[in-house]
Amino acid sequence: MLTIKNLHARAEGKGILRGVDLEIRKGEVHALMGPNGSGKSTLAQVLAGRDVYEVSQGEVLYDGRNLLEMTPEERAHAGLFMAFQYPVEIPGVSNLYFLRSALNSLRKARGQPELDAMDFLHIAKQKAREFGLDESLLKRSVNQGFSGGEKKRNEVYQMAVLEPRLAILDETDSGLDIDALKIVANGVNALRHPDRAILLITHYQRVLNYVTPDYVHVLYNGRIARSGDKNLALHLEEQGYAWVEGQAPERPQVAGS
Amino acid sequence: MATTATRHDLFLSHFARQRPQFPGGGQAWLDRLRQEAIERFAEAGFPTTRLENWKFTNVLPLTRTAFQPAAPKLDGLTREKLGRLPLGRLDAARLVFVNGRFAAELSSFEGLPKGARVGSLAAALEEGNARLEEHLGRYAAYQPPDRAFVALNTAFLNDGAFLEIPQGALLEKPIHLVFVSVSEAQPVFSQPRNLILVGAGAQVALLETYLGLGDGPYFTNAVTEIVAAENTIVDHYKFQLESEDAFHVATLQARQARDARFTSHNVSLGGRLVRNDVNVVLDGEGSESALNGLFVARGRQHVDNHTLADHAKPHCTSHELYQGVLDGSAAGVFNGAIIVRANAQKTDAIQHNKNLLLSEGATINTKPQLEIFADDVRCTHGATVGQLDPDALFYLRSRGLPYPAARNLLIRGFAQTILERMKVEALRVELEELLFARLSGSQRFGEGR
Ligand SMILES: Nc1ncnc2c1ncn2[C@@H]1O[C@H](COP(=O)(O)OP(=O)(O)OP(=O)(O)O)[C@@H](O)[C@H]1O
Ligand SMILES: [Mg+2]
Numbered sequence: 001m002l003t004i005k006n007l008h009a010r011a012e013g014k015g016i017l018r019g020v021d022l023e024i025r026k027g028e029v030h031a032l033m034g035p036n037g038s039g040k041s042t043l044a045q046v047l048a049g050r051d052v053y054e055v056s057q058g059e060v061l062y063d064g065r066n067l068l069e070m071t072p073e074e075r076a077h078a079g080l081f082m083a084f085q086y087p088v089e090i091p092g093v094s095n096l097y098f099l100r101s102a103l104n105s106l107r108k109a110r111g112q113p114e115l116d117a118m119d120f121l122h123i124a125k126q127k128a129r130e131f132g133l134d135e136s137l138l139k140r141s142v143n144q145g146f147s148g149g150e151k152k153r154n155e156v157y158q159m160a161v162l163e164p165r166l167a168i169l170d171e172t173d174s175g176l177d178i179d180a181l182k183i184v185a186n187g188v189n190a191l192r193h194p195d196r197a198i199l200l201i202t203h204y205q206r207v208l209n210y211v212t213p214d215y216v217h218v219l220y221n222g223r224i225a226r227s228g229d230k231n232l233a234l235h236l237e238e239q240g241y242a243w244v245e246g247q248a249p250e251r252p253q254v255a256g257s
Numbered sequence: 258m259a260t261t262a263t264r265h266d267l268f269l270s271h272f273a274r275q276r277p278q279f280p281g282g283g284q285a286w287l288d289r290l291r292q293e294a295i296e297r298f299a300e301a302g303f304p305t306t307r308l309e310n311w312k313f314t315n316v317l318p319l320t321r322t323a324f325q326p327a328a329p330k331l332d333g334l335t336r337e338k339l340g341r342l343p344l345g346r347l348d349a350a351r352l353v354f355v356n357g358r359f360a361a362e363l364s365s366f367e368g369l370p371k372g373a374r375v376g377s378l379a380a381a382l383e384e385g386n387a388r389l390e391e392h393l394g395r396y397a398a399y400q401p402p403d404r405a406f407v408a409l410n411t412a413f414l415n416d417g418a419f420l421e422i423p424q425g426a427l428l429e430k431p432i433h434l435v436f437v438s439v440s441e442a443q444p445v446f447s448q449p450r451n452l453i454l455v456g457a458g459a460q461v462a463l464l465e466t467y468l469g470l471g472d473g474p475y476f477t478n479a480v481t482e483i484v485a486a487e488n489t490i491v492d493h494y495k496f497q498l499e500s501e502d503a504f505h506v507a508t509l510q511a512r513q514a515r516d517a518r519f520t521s522h523n524v525s526l527g528g529r530l531v532r533n534d535v536n537v538v539l540d541g542e543g544s545e546s547a548l549n550g551l552f553v554a555r556g557r558q559h560v561d562n563h564t565l566a567d568h569a570k571p572h573c574t575s576h577e578l579y580q581g582v583l584d585g586s587a588a589g590v591f592n593g594a595i596i597v598r599a600n601a602q603k604t605d606a607i608q609h610n611k612n613l614l615l616s617e618g619a620t621i622n623t624k625p626q627l628e629i630f631a632d633d634v635r636c637t638h639g640a641t642v643g644q645l646d647p648d649a650l651f652y653l654r655s656r657g658l659p660y661p662a663a664r665n666l667l668i669r670g671f672a673q674t675i676l677e678r679m680k681v682e683a684l685r686v687e688l689e690e691l692l693f694a695r696l697s698g699s700q701r702f703g704e705g706r
Contacts, residue, residue: 084652088652141670
């Protein structure tokens, strides 16, 4: 479904991703871990189409299409969704109106009829109940004045409404109490489907107790330094990233790159 | 500047020619008012950028045009057609003016309270209504050189709305004043003049809309005087939706007595060269003004908003928020004056101007102007100029909104603070639609919608 080959990206002249290789197939859940500043969010943002990052090398194929040539909205239309590590506040735009516009944009792009306000409200309320979002947040401006936890829940809620085929969650579990964490896990598990895939970026093994990943990767210094199964996460929890540093084979510098 | 002088002369000769036909001629006070006003205009001429209050607005394109008086004609305008214009179906009493003249056949007076006088100013002038002598031209100053447009309007005193809302009346429906300019072979001008007297304890919502049909330049020079007696609640909306070839100059002058609450919503979407003056005098203790403004301009539009909150008595409040959205090579001007007179202790005045620049070529000149002669007051002001937030834009697009929709949604979010202050729901909803039609690039307002 998603193939990342030798991806290099930089921002403000600084190299951040330095040769990422990753293959995600339908039906799989991948966890991506790694120390602060290793480039996890950069990878997520590049995949979602953020233009402050310049891709200098490599390629990304999504369902066989060149993802990097698509606009952010085209990626969304093709079923990609990224839950932001830091969701953006949008004053004056209600959550409900925003999400209806988003869903209708996806439906339109897929040749489906748009939903009117009443039909949408029905779906929105049902999903809010299902995914533990306080209904009062629907009427408020997008993320404005939301607590950290409410913002994260709102991301999961949007994901539940938009039903992406490939979901990237950037630290959606960080800073959540156990109840909120279960809601996030519930959101991810509800999305699990043989035709869909999930990339879960996290610092903590904790969330993986509720969402069992098929693979765990460690991003270190802009590269996948280690990959394994769920045991790798347990190992990291005990040993810390110093262990990766010690173990990681220095990747040979490619001449002329 | 020879051309300027010429156009100035042009209006003087229009005046000389039209004078015998002005309504109510022969009443001494009225003849004197017109005479004084034309003399002030003759002395001052059109304002130049050397005047502090006109520094950023050059009216040369206006003064260079050979405007003729607009003929009083309907040009095939029917109730049907009117209904299709923006706000044409608003549930309101409606007074329609075509080329500055009252069109009774297009107007309707539903839902007005007993004792209300709602009609044409020209008719009231002809009948010699005593209230006019008492109030007309007493509030909107035409004497200073920078008020030459008010002088011009006052000299040509002709038609517009004369409203008298009786004491204690609570109007459920708004009163809608519609000013339509229909095109003619050559550029024409009209000068609507409105006088609105609101009796003590009354509550009313008023809407002025300005629209243009057809192509080519025309010039609207409007003056509205509002007298809000004690303990009144007056909500005034002005939607300037002129064509993008139009010159639009307008002064709103309100005087508030004790405990009067006056709100102005000044929305400017159309016009090529636009100048709005909104002046309130807080002339009774405990009176409150809210001045809200939204101006949206694109292409080569120029929109200038000058406001003045004149605190003449103690314990008054004025809260002001003007928001501008400027695209293309549009130019915006905001000048917010607050005067606190020496005895106006405990004044509470707040002023904000927020601007969104959507392109490199768009500009805004924003300036607060505080003159405070009392010592126990609270006055704050602030201005911001910003662009669309790229993070927010990306967030919306990453959820599937195409770029234009994402951009429009952010602009809508920006304008929301002003929109949500509009208490007449139907008005707000329709304004939102107009705004989005405009943002999505439609050239004209609502025709055939
Ligand atoms: N837009 C940017 N401009 C400049 N530098 C950036 C930008 N975005 C990220 N960086 C830098 O790139 C590096 C990787 O950042 P990134 O946010 O991808 O890390 P991360 O792995 O997500 O970290 P964390 O675990 O703290 O979220 C950091 O050094 C960061 O400062
Ligand atoms: Mg991060």
